[in-house]
Amino acid sequence: RGSSHAMSWSFPVLTVREAVKCMTELHIPITDNDLKEPDPRVVREVYEAFVEVLIGVKPDDIQQPQFEAMAHLETPELYDEAISQLVMMTAMARMMHACGIADFTLRDVTKPEPKRTLRIVSGLINFAKFREEQAARYEEFLAATDQLNDQKLRVVEENEQLLITLQKCKQRRQAEMEQVQALDAESDVLSAQINELNQAQVELQRVVHKIKDEVTEIADEVASSIFGVKTQQQECSKLRSMIVQSPERIKREITDIGRTLEHEREAVKAAERKAADLANRVVLLTATQEELVKTMQLMQETDDYIAKSKDCAREFEHMRDTISKQQLALNDMVAQEQQARRQATLAQERIARLTRQQDLKRDAANECLAKVQQERILYDQEQQAARKQAEANEKLCSDYRESMAQLRQQHEREMEALRLDFAHMADEVCKYNASLLRACLDVC
Numbered sequence: 001r002g003s004s005h006a007m008s009w010s011f012p013v014l015t016v017r018e019a020v021k022c023m024t025e026l027h028i029p030i031t032d033n034d035l036k037e038p039d040p041r042v043v044r045e046v047y048e049a050f051v052e053v054l055i056g057v058k059p060d061d062i063q064q065p066q067f068e069a070m071a072h073l074e075t076p077e078l079y080d081e082a083i084s085q086l087v088m089m090t091a092m093a094r095m096m097h098a099c100g101i102a103d104f105t106l107r108d109v110t111k112p113e114p115k116r117t118l119r120i121v122s123g124l125i126n127f128a129k130f131r132e133e134q135a136a137r138y139e140e141f142l143a144a145t146d147q148l149n150d151q152k153l154r155v156v157e158e159n160e161q162l163l164i165t166l167q168k169c170k171q172r173r174q175a176e177m178e179q180v181q182a183l184d185a186e187s188d189v190l191s192a193q194i195n196e197l198n199q200a201q202v203e204l205q206r207v208v209h210k211i212k213d214e215v216t217e218i219a220d221e222v223a224s225s226i227f228g229v230k231t232q233q234q235e236c237s238k239l240r241s242m243i244v245q246s247p248e249r250i251k252r253e254i255t256d257i258g259r260t261l262e263h264e265r266e267a268v269k270a271a272e273r274k275a276a277d278l279a280n281r282v283v284l285l286t287a288t289q290e291e292l293v294k295t296m297q298l299m300q301e302t303d304d305y306i307a308k309s310k311d312c313a314r315e316f317e318h319m320r321d322t323i324s325k326q327q328l329a330l331n332d333m334v335a336q337e338q339q340a341r342r343q344a345t346l347a348q349e350r351i352a353r354l355t356r357q358q359d360l361k362r363d364a365a366n367e368c369l370a371k372v373q374q375e376r377i378l379y380d381q382e383q384q385a386a387r388k389q390a391e392a393n394e395k396l397c398s399d400y401r402e403s404m405a406q407l408r409q410q411h412e413r414e415m416e417a418l419r420l421d422f423a424h425m426a427d428e429v430c431k432y433n434a435s436l437l438r439a440c441l442d443v444c
Helices: 016-025 032-036 040-054 059-063 076-099 114-241 247-385 387-443
Strands: none
Touching: 016 032, 016 114, 032 040, 032 114, 040 059, 040 076, 040 114, 040 387, 076 114, 076 387, 114 247, 114 387, 247 387
């Protein structure tokens, strides 16, 4: 609302009628004559009303005695009114400085001038209007702050949930890692067994083919032997029909035929034994074939198991990627935690700075009080030297005492406000440090 230079703001100087109208809207009673011919009492009341409207400090609160500050004075009853006036003047000076009136002094209250008073009132009205215009934006900032605080709480809760999930994932990863290692070892053993079974299958197939060839040869030999036996039987029948009367010859032939028949019988028995042996070997080969079928089924089940192991390995890799992402999120949270610690450090520095400002203001108040005491002594000396002006000086002293009382009350209220701000800020820092410590413990 205008340009600024060295904390001095430019603002329009209103007319008396405009100033009265604006102050009526602010519920501050004043008349045209009060601005044309300002009275110290009315001017002080107007400024006190502006202090209440703009700063929120009531005159009644300033008039309350500050026992803590009074305890540091040797004769506090002498400075009761002076301290209140000093506090009020401090509040007025702070308000005027904020409104762009940097040259405000005690004379503007005790000896007000019409033009000067109208200019000061115009600056106060200008700041009040500006404050009213910015109230909506201030409410927006408050709402945005509340939303950010809610978002912060949600992020903290989400962070805690992620930490719990991460811990569970780590535990699950450890348990599944042991299972995967066991499955890998078992898979290696099964692979070795499968290789051995494959080699045995190849060897058995070769033996089976060889035995089948031998069975075919033996079957051919048995068929040939049976055919030879039948041929000999036919020849025997034929020879019986051709028997001659020579007994010696018949005996020889019979003997030869008997020997031949005996040989044939032995050959048939040998063929039968060989056929039985081959039958036993065929039964054994059938059993071996069944075992091979079972082995092939076992190999198929092993292949399925290996496929499941590979699926578990892929799931493990997916979980490892998820854990890596959560680790990145955890690193971001650690960075946020470090930022929060830096903010806590800045808050502590701000508390220290406010403490130093409080000490400086206390020293300034003491200096101002000493100055007021000296001025009061001068006023007393002037009253003794000029008794003819006793009534005027008495009135001036009364006004001065009222101003001092107001300043005293304002100073006490300001000191109290600073103490409350300091206690509130210290409490907030303690709460923040406690929550930060809990978050650190949760992360650890």
